[in-house]
Amino acid sequence: METIAFALLNGLIYGLLLFMLSSGLTLIFSMMGVLNFAHASFYMLGAYFAFTLGNFTGFWVALFLAPILVGLAGAAVERWGLRPVHANGHVAELLFTFGLAYVIEEIVKITWGKVAVPYQVPSALDFPLFELFGSQYPAYRIFMLLISILMLVGLWYLLKRTRIGLIIQAALTHPHMVSHLGHNVPRIFMLVFAAGCALAGLAGVIGGNYLVTEPSMAFAIGPIVFVVVVVGGMGSLEGAFIASLLIGFLQTFAISIDANFADFFGWLGLQATSEVGRITIASLAPMLPFLLLVLMLMLRPRGLMGEREF
Amino acid sequence: MKDTAPNPMLDVRDLHAFYGKSHVLRGVNLSVGRGEVAALLGRNGVGRSTTAKAIMGEVAPQGEVWFHGHNIAGQPSHRIAHLGLGYVPENRDIFPMMTVRQNLLLGLKDVNTPGRWQIEDMLEMFPNLKSRADTAAGVLSGGEKQMLTICRTLMGDPDLIIIDEPTEGLAPKIVTQVGALIAQIAQAGVSILLVEQKLSIALKIAQRVYVMGHGEIVYTGTPDDFRGREDIRREWLEV
Numbered sequence A: 001m002e003t004i005a006f007a008l009l010n011g012l013i014y015g016l017l018l019f020m021l022s023s024g025l026t027l028i029f030s031m032m033g034v035l036n037f038a039h040a041s042f043y044m045l046g047a048y049f050a051f052t053l054g055n056f057t058g059f060w061v062a063l064f065l066a067p068i069l070v071g072l073a074g075a076a077v078e079r080w081g082l083r084p085v086h087a088n089g090h091v092a093e094l095l096f097t098f099g100l101a102y103v104i105e106e107i108v109k110i111t112w113g114k115v116a117v118p119y120q121v122p123s124a125l126d127f128p129l130f131e132l133f134g135s136q137y138p139a140y141r142i143f144m145l146l147i148s149i150l151m152l153v154g155l156w157y158l159l160k161r162t163r164i165g166l167i168i169q170a171a172l173t174h175p176h177m178v179s180h181l182g183h184n185v186p187r188i189f190m191l192v193f194a195a196g197c198a199l200a201g202l203a204g205v206i207g208g209n210y211l212v213t214e215p216s217m218a219f220a221i222g223p224i225v226f227v228v229v230v231v232g233g234m235g236s237l238e239g240a241f242i243a244s245l246l247i248g249f250l251q252t253f254a255i256s257i258d259a260n261f262a263d264f265f266g267w268l269g270l271q272a273t274s275e276v277g278r279i280t281i282a283s284l285a286p287m288l289p290f291l292l293l294v295l296m297l298m299l300r301p302r303g304l305m306g307e308r309e310f
Numbered sequence B: 001m002k003d004t005a006p007n008p009m010l011d012v013r014d015l016h017a018f019y020g021k022s023h024v025l026r027g028v029n030l031s032v033g034r035g036e037v038a039a040l041l042g043r044n045g046v047g048r049s050t051t052a053k054a055i056m057g058e059v060a061p062q063g064e065v066w067f068h069g070h071n072i073a074g075q076p077s078h079r080i081a082h083l084g085l086g087y088v089p090e091n092r093d094i095f096p097m098m099t100v101r102q103n104l105l106l107g108l109k110d111v112n113t114p115g116r117w118q119i120e121d122m123l124e125m126f127p128n129l130k131s132r133a134d135t136a137a138g139v140l141s142g143g144e145k146q147m148l149t150i151c152r153t154l155m156g157d158p159d160l161i162i163i164d165e166p167t168e169g170l171a172p173k174i175v176t177q178v179g180a181l182i183a184q185i186a187q188a189g190v191s192i193l194l195v196e197q198k199l200s201i202a203l204k205i206a207q208r209v210y211v212m213g214h215g216e217i218v219y220t221g222t223p224d225d226f227r228g229r230e231d232i233r234r235e236w237l238e239v
Helices: A001-031 A040-056 A059-084 A090-112 A138-161 A165-174 A176-178 A184-206 A218-232 A239-256 A261-267 A290-298 B048-056 B075-083 B102-108 B118-125 B144-156 B172-188 B201-206 B223-227 B232-239
Strands: A128-130 A135-138 B008-018 B023-035 B038-043 B062-068 B085-088 B160-164 B190-196 B209-212 B216-221
Touching: A001 A040, A001 A128, A001 A135, A001 A138, A001 A165, A001 A184, A001 A218, A001 A239, A001 B038, A040 A059, A040 A090, A040 A184, A040 A218, A059 A090, A059 A184, A059 B201, A090 A218, A128 A138, A135 A138, A138 A165, A138 A239, A165 A176, A165 A184, A165 B102, A176 A184, A176 B075, A184 B062, A184 B160, A218 A239, A218 A290, A239 A290, B008 B048, B008 B190, B023 B048, B023 B190, B023 B209, B023 B216, B038 B048, B048 B062, B048 B085, B048 B160, B062 B216, B075 B085, B085 B144, B102 B118, B102 B144, B118 B144, B144 B160, B144 B172, B172 B190, B190 B201, B201 B223, B209 B223, B209 B232, B216 B223, B216 B232
Parallel strands: B038 B190, B038 B209, B085 B160, B160 B190
Antiparallel strands: A128 A135, B008 B023, B008 B062, B209 B216
């Protein structure tokens, strides 16, 4: 019971953090038609910007400023990088974002060093908030949960309840028509790219100090975010939301299950062989999202809620 | 009738366009005056829709396209729209997941400067759309989608509207309704360039008739003059 309760809460928080990254990526995906390999790099920039800014302004100001700076960096990348490359087609765009991811990683290494920086949870939130089954639960995790929910509600309201949200949705699927109605589609695309990067930056700000802020953090989470977008379905925010939670729960549950293959064989009434029997379920956790990706592409290529196939 | 409208609002001069190596428009000249309805007729494949697309910048144009004193050839579509040129493409490009009301809302260029047409007036004019105002536009019939596309473009308060093949594939009763809508728009003082194949609608509302053949204008005249030109009809329009 205790394991399940903790896994549920942790899975939810991890899933919502993934959604903060995948929501932006899936919007950018619908817009460009290809995955932005550099998306998780903006997550990393969010964490590093917050670390550096936080030294001068404290965490709370950095919480607002860092995502804005990341958004501005995203807007610049779209305006002066991606837009000219777009004319040369999808492969060029894909390679551009691939190269950009490495460029950002190297810039981070040069600026902040190759090892992790001491980006810490703010002291005001560094205490156990409540006790559950005798174990203490950190207040910062609940703070991450609240920020994620605020972001979720904000994004939903913006896209579904405002005119600019409607224009964005229409521009993603019918860019020519939206342009003929007098809306500046290149500018809308720049805003979407910037907002997606800002959301990734926010995830970095609140996730970087809880996890770890180091140059490899982008490549650690990037592939998982791709899995979310593919499993959720191209361009579907609802799909990305469901897939984020699914992968969040899947990974945290697999880690928390204290069993190995020998136990499974035991339940099935079979003899466990020594080699296979020693593999633990927890050790399979990193593989599960990718297994899901492979199966999804084989069995349901348009993802859970996508409108087109990849 | 003179070949160009006096003080034309839209003046297309020597317009060329290509699809790959194929030379589709071979020097189109046409104009539409203030408050005028001009019909662009011709068989399939002669370049009528391409003319509309080249004016709107969807196909790369070569030549001059003057609108309200600006040469708009090759300008970004949103800038052309802001000058007051509306476009209803032939594929009835509605936003299917959004409601009828939301589709209309997106036709507004700026919510702070409302034009001649309001969403509520639009819905009053078309009871079909009113009863489905909060329904996803994707489930509308072909005729309703056509009405919605035209109304959505009107929401942007254009001075001139290019309507490409509005009655294609519609039942005769619906064709009459769409024809009545276009006549109503003309009465409100909006200039229209109507790309059509059906002579009945075009001749009823147009003051100027252009016939296209092989990528250029082969006839210009009034509907009355055109009715007497059996030769033009036989050579360029009848199948």
